[in-house]
Amino acid sequence: MPQQDIYRSPSGRQLLLDGYRAQLAAWPGTPEQRHVPTPEGETFVVSAGPLTAPPLVLLHGSGSNSAQWVARFAELTPHFRVHAVDIIGEPGLSAPSRPEPGTDRYAVWLDAVLDQLGLSEVDIMGYSLGSWLALDYAIRRPARVRRLALTCPPGLSRPRKGYLLKAVLLAPFGRWGKRRTVVGMLGRGLSTVDLDAVVEHTVRMSTHYRYRSGELPVFTDEELAGLTIPVHVVVGAEDVMLDAAITKQRLETHVPRATVRLLPGVGHLVPPQDSELEFLTAEGSRHG
Template sequence: MQINPEIGRRITANGIETNYHDLGEGQPVLLIHGSGPGVTGYANWRLTMPALAKHFRVIAPDMVGFGETERPAGHRYSMNDWVAHAVGLLDALGIERAHVVGNSFGGALAIALALEAPARVGRLVLMGSAGTAFPLTEGLDAVWGYTPSIGNMRQLLDIFAFNRALVNDDLAKLRFEASVRPGYQEAFTSMFPAPRQRWVDALASAEERVRTLTQETLLVHGREDRVIPLSSSLRLLELIPKAQLHVFGQCGHWTQIEHAERFNKLAIDHLGE
């Protein structure tokens, strides 16, 4: 029997049966995944978790509506709801304060979490982050508009990665199969229906509030990102008082995969200061 590595531990967080991974010891670091079809905390952070777990306690959940976490019937997904789920997870685990690393959608959620519960959030790492207003990209429209097929998944993976060597038919098949597990696609299509510019705007925090963030923040972005434009991180650099930005050339939306070792070192150095 093959064990699915995406399945970790289970805990009830804000009333939601939540799948999460919990590795290492020390200062807690919460890793929040992106919003691609079939995404899970493990799939998003599989190259990040082992490296960070040598220095920190790493918590990587599947947020409500994603992965192996419960999908309540008729659930209405919103930023407030995802923030409540993240806070509920910290509460359930008895964690008063955690550093937060957010990827794409997860970056927008990390910003909202830091604004709504600032005492719970230490340092921030925002990678390929949404959370600002920008015109919907063709890449993001394709991601949120995904309809299940191996061919469509292969096209999405080509959008995500600058390095095409990372994308092959086996990976496309694996991620396609993840996207069509029972309940996955139904929840996914309910989150970001067309027209999709409104969901970019819904993920964005008000700029006057973002200016009030007090957390030391590391912004990381791939220069060739076709999903979330580099302009998003450039704007966050202008808005967040204690921000620094690292841009990877020849890198798409998968910084944590395309430049895993360098990304992990940046994150460890930033969070461990």
């Protein structure tokens, strides 16, 4: 896929990537930045933390990049060698390739990323799309994943589509309509963050970037039952994109070592939770 195809125009691509590069230049500290080769093209990785610390891979959400994690590096790097990976086909500095979900190509891609980083086994923290990729990888490559810390993972229930109709109905109302759409999609958790900044980012992204189309495959009961590693999941009870109750029920029923936190009054935008770091650093949650 030509790189400009995931953007609505060459100028839009330049605008978004220039903004991302500015965020990288302002990143606190001096994280290592590199491109690693994979079968899907080069993949961009931001790394920081002690070289001898356990490795933690971060996979961001859709329509995003590793800048999503900048505020969490200070919390995570005292405990881990953290590697934030720009997912292919997203508005970051990785290749624009978008393999068909449900094939093993994302697993092969992540194999190559970990191999290039010299990592045989990792913990993974994922958000939304990144959570789906983390689950898919752990199911396909159980020997390479120790623990999963996931937020709002797709693939456990059929996606809800009612919010898309509301977005269409609000579109003629300009910025007010877009603001209402963003709040409706991401939920009341927005009260804990800078609403204007989130709206501006989301509107800018949807103006210049083509989000993925189609549904992510839903994992089977058998696939979930094969996950014997510890899995910690945080879900907003008011998520309009996912069925939070079904997500919780399937994980607790089929994943032997799953813990699920359902957050009341929160939608798809989930603020960082203390339970994630507690889970990742707890001795009892280690593989085996």
